[in-house]
Amino acid sequence: MAVPEGHRSGVAGTTAPTSVIHVTSAASITRSGSPPTIVRVVAAGVWLLFLSGPSLELVHHAEGWRKYLGLGALALFICLYLWTFARFAGTRSSYPENPKTVVPQWLCIAGLLALVAALAPGARDESLTALVFVAAIVVAVLPIRQGLTAVAALFILTELLGRLVTGWSENGDGLAIILAAAATWAFRMALMRRQQLVLAERELGELALEEERSRIARDLHDILGHSLTVIAVKTELAGRLLDVDTERTRAELQDLERLTRDALADVRATALGVRGIALPGEIASARSALEAAGIDPALPTVADEIPSRWRELFAWTIRESVTNVIRHSHAKHCTITMCDRRLSITDDGDGPAYAATDGRGLSGLRQRAALVGATITTGSGPGGKGFNVSVEVPS
Template identity: 45%
Template sequence: MRGERAAEDVLPARVTVAAMTSPSADPGPPNGAPGGLADGVDRRDDPLVGDVLVGDVADAGRRDEALAAGDLRQRRITAAYAIAFLVFLAFPAVELWSEGGWRAAVGLPLLALFVLAYAGGYLGRLLGMRAFRWLTRAGPWPWLIGLTALAAGLTAILGLPGLTCLTYVAAGAGATLPTRQSLSAIAACGMAMFIGTLAYTGSWLWASGLAFWTAGIGAIVWGSVAMSRHSDALTRAREEKAELAVELERTRLARDLHDILGHSLTVITVKAELAGRLIDTDPAQAKAEIIDLERLARDALADVRTTVSGYRQLSLPTELIRARKALQSAGITARVPGAADLVDTRLRDLFAWVVREGVTNVVRHSGASTCEITLGADEVVVRDDGTGPGGEMEPGNGLTGLRERARQVGAQATAGRAADGGFELCVRATEPAPPRPTAPSSLATKTQESAR
């Protein structure tokens, strides 16, 4: 029952990447420690780890759909404002209607064609309405040139009221063209408005005012569209960063669970086998081993709980003690330092993981009779006299995880056959450790051995 309660304690551990959308988030844990996700991650009110790791990635398509829906809403708003702006063309329409004659007969259909072309371009290009897609199928430039030609025809019929149609051309350019082309087209419309108004009225004030109005409307539309594009790009970047954080968390969990459970379960297996052999010949010792098994199982559950919570830290002195006990249980002679004072503080967490992974591999794979751990200010070596795996470390195992941890703190991990036989795991800082006060020699050289 106590084991079941301990297991239940592990399950509520939660993790999310919602806060990873913060631009200040940093996906890498400091000093090579497994840690959690970067700053800003809240694990309090989220689904279970497995669910969120799989679910968030699976929901990426739905998030893209939501982004597309938001973009569609923005495009609808832009099109609605642009079409509503056509209300100002009611004034030249009324003027043509009241004047009658050939100007009305030619001008009203021309004005209606301009309205349909202008509105249709927005509906086809921004909203994708099939009936109007042909207007901008070849791109926005043919559509804008057509609007300009219609505006020129209306100017020839109406004079200055027709010239104001250039304002709509400027707005269309701001909504549909890339930034540089858009600003150039808007400036051209403003200049044409200035020259035309000056020619019709002879007033520099009117010419300047209408030119500023035309260019201003185009610039406002361009700014609104550009802001929408940047907002969409930022939202997509944040979503991609959140998905990347999920992948980083999955990698962290896989690596840490391998390192932690691999060691704990190896020691538990060895002790269980030992208890099985002693149960008939030495029941008292077998009972002691079983009690120790319970302790190891509880420690493993606690390790899993802290790993999933994202706050897993190792202590090098503690790992040295655990290594000695694990080697003892496996019947391997252990030469383990009794202190870690000489090790640079920035490397102690990494070296603790090295000791754990190295001893786990010795117990599990090596068939060794002796294992020696040596520590220096910027180096740790785990060496045995067994056979071990041949060649260099292979991707996908715990040694690869050590390489990743080592890179994070500027160190290098190597593993392979030792020069004098056996297997050797070595992690060494690529940058020299800062000078430290000389530790007492008794602490630097103290080792403990235990024979089978």
């Protein structure tokens, strides 16, 4: 920092640092947003060189008990100063929301001031340099209002002692207090913003993790619900055909083996986050599952007119809706119609009985639709019978 005009010269007389907490590199910031303890201690300790002024005054000019009291007080001052920075500065505990929770910080500051008082008889006006370090401490560890008030009090105390005590000179220490407090405050604000950024990144990471867990749970529910329902239906069909049509039974058992392998592959792909489903494949799978359950399907044969960005949503809707039809509706017919902006699945079963409230599957569908701006509506089918699920996508 710039030395004020008329200030004492030489190492012993150089003004105390403008900031005791100095900027550390981005690599030295921990994941919590705070510098490691060793970094805080080193950053604060390098400026202890400026206490050479009072130390030389004690060694060369103080005598008797004043000399030994001053040297002991200076050594304790340095230890307490470093410990306070290591314990409080640059950590979340140094920025308490409740000013009443800063009793330990105030005790340390009171200890530092007591040591400065013990230093004064031997070091005389050189002891005022130590108040610059106290100013940096109060700005670094106290709440805003308390810190600013303490800095103002230290400035006034330094000015008064330098002018009123016979033989003492303020020698620019008041200005040094202001500059040290301002520089320390600037770094404190930068560090607080860094901590807030780290906290925000952590919260975003937790939200992303929770969303991924929800996606996997939703996908597994839909995959297993559909696959196990179709497997159960085909197993029942194979049991009925066992003594009637051996070839048809063998075909159904082979289909069951394929479905089981496909379900296992789908679960693995979902867990790895690489799974996608195809609309034409879901239409074909729905037709096969409905026929196996004895439900007459009226399904489209192609899906070319559906925009690619809506095909996955339509495919999931068909999978979940057809699963519900097979498991719950007791329907005889199921109709699927779709165009570029709308998909509708309608059955003639016990609509109100099994669709009075959304199950996990329909809730998952609503979440999928909301993510892409689409809308899911449910209700009775034509004439108040059966059940209908419709998806409308934005244009």
